[in-house]
Amino acid sequence: MKELRNLPAPAKLNLFLHITGRRADGYHLIESVFQLIDWQDTIHLELREDGQISREDLLPSAGASLPPDDLCTRAARALQSATGCQWGAHIQLEKRIPAQAGMGGGSSDAATCLLGLNRLWNLGLPLARLEQIGLTLGADVPFFLRGRNAWVSGIGEKIEPLPDGMLHPDQHFLVIKPENGLPTPAIFSHPALKRDTAHAIILVFAVNPYDFGCNDLQTVGELIEPQVNQALAILEKQGLKPRMTGSGSAVFAPCPVGFQPDTSVIPPSWQQRVCKTLSIHPVMKLLED
Structure with missing residues (x-):
């Protein structure tokens, strides 16, 4: 090969x-x-x-x-x-x-x-x-x-x-990435980071997996980068419930199938996409063939 x-x-x-x-x-x-x-x-x-x-x-x-x-x-x-x-x-x-x-x-x-x-x-x-x-x-x-x-x-x-079945196989998300990024070390080293959240329970998560808990890193992300706040506000104004993913600066929100975002309110230098879920990493099938 x-x-x-x-x-x-x-x-x-x-x-x-x-x-x-x-x-x-x-x-x-x-x-x-x-x-x-x-x-x-x-x-x-x-x-x-x-x-x-x-x-x-x-x-x-x-x-x-x-x-x-x-x-x-x-x-x-x-x-x-x-x-x-x-x-x-x-x-x-x-x-x-x-x-x-x-x-x-x-x-x-x-x-x-x-x-x-x-x-x-x-x-x-x-x-x-x-x-x-x-x-x-x-x-x-x-x-x-x-x-x-x-x-x-x-x-x-x-x-x-x-x-199987805990997550919807055809869930869609509107994802917005502001122009400015967030360096992961700055997030995790910030004194305002909450580091003592109680352990989550998977059965509680399963009741409503797309509206469970929070992202503890988001508060710090909002403090460090104003564009995170701006991105969250853009999604909220479109009737969605957003949060930051990982250490940011991208934010996302579940949205209905066929949802058409109002791209006129998203700065042209930002990236945005309506994404679909994957149930398995697509490279697995390729490498099995």
Whole structure:
């Protein structure tokens, strides 16, 4: 096998996100439900026989230029290091998920690279080993490797797939990403961050999964970036119930099928999209074929 093309890397939304504590090493303990959506990046992998890892940005006009050393290249090198693999890869990335949005785009890219390169290099690593490698790259990477909507806790490494039927299979969301992003370290280090929310109960969540709990990071996001407040207000004026996803700055709200947002009130430099839910990471089916 010389290449794998059109590998999807979907974004996620945090239907809620509670901070329940903090470990001695500084990592925050969370409880959240991660929902996959169809706003996604696309990755193409080509085998290199010289052992080198290279990356090409195919959509540089879609946003800010990618750094030379992004999560895709780091994932590839981490997999090489863990296995002693002598193969290399050229990674082509069609980047559509906005950065500093709280949508997990970089982590999803890393997970898709790990899954794809495990196949391209014929390594045969089990999912559990890929998750160990993924966790060294970012707390959200193991979720994308599992590839199913899940109840996530710990620092992101405890992943429990949600029972079938708990989430609506055809739920739609209006997602707005303001022009300004939010750096995750600034959110988690802020003194105003609430870090002692009581543990959530999954059966209570299941009663109304799209109006449960809150995002504990949102209060800090609103303090740091006024555009978060503006985005929330835009959704509220359209009769929706919004909240921030992850560490922001993207906000989202459930909306009816066929909902047409009033795009005239959304600044032209912002990104917006009506997204559909995914029940399973689409790369899983591709790699099984």
